[in-house]
Amino acid sequence: MKKNFTILILLMYASFEVFSQNYTQSAGFRLGAGSGITYRRMFDTNISGELMLLGQNHGTVLTFIVQKHRPALLFNDLDMTFIWGVGAHIGVADRYKAYNEPYGYSNSHYYISTMQLGFDGFAALEYQVPRYPVSLSLECKPYFEFFDDHQFGLHLPVIAFGARYNF
Numbered sequence: 816m817k818k819n820f821t822i823l824i825l826l827m828y829a830s831f832e833v834f835s836q837n838y839t840q841s842a843g844f845r846l847g848a849g850s851g852i853t854y855r856r857m858f859d860t861n862i863s864g865e866l867m868l869l870g871q872n873h874g875t876v877l878t879f880i881v882q883k884h885r886p887a888l889l890f891n892d893l894d895m896t897f898i899w900g901v902g903a904h905i906g907v908a909d910r911y912k913a914y915n916e917p918y919g920y921s922n923s924h925y926y927i928s929t930m931q932l933g934f935d936g937f938a939a940l941e942y943q944v945p946r947y948p949v950s951l952s953l954e955c956k957p958y959f960e961f962f963d964d965h966q967f968g969l970h971l972p973v974i975a976f977g978a979r980y981n982f
Contacts, residue, residue: 864880
């Protein structure tokens with residue numbers, strides 16, 4: 816992850832004269848709940864697909880989300896976009912299990928690997944930095960887990976900060 820982050824920073828410094836409008840791809844990272852690396856490809860002017868490799872729910876998941884982009888009309892001077900979408904994830908997680916021996920002589924525990932599979936939602940406000948091919952975002956990615964015993968598998972809210980290099 817440190818190597819990917821270093822490469823991303825070097826690419827941002829190498830492209831100071833490139834403008835951030837009309838990009839077709841972006842790569843970056845998320846920091847916060849469900850942090851990891853992301854790759855987005857624009858399919859149309861306002862539809863994209865994003866692939867995320869994230870650490871979530873004590874495991875690692877691969878998430879694909881189809882997203883819709885609309886201008887956020889908060890301020891006239893800011894180049895902000897509201898993004899929302901839906902998708903799915905698959906991955907592996909470690910679960911903590913407790914084992915109680917008969918008559919209470921000793922308690923032991925162990926970890927088991929379980930599959931993670933579920934649906935994801937996505938909503939974000941993304942800011943395009945003027946004159947640079949960089950975008951910053953505040954993201955919410957709630958998800959529903961099929962093989963989970965925590966609150967019927969619903970995980971709310973999952974908030975993260977995102978930064979992407981657009982190319």
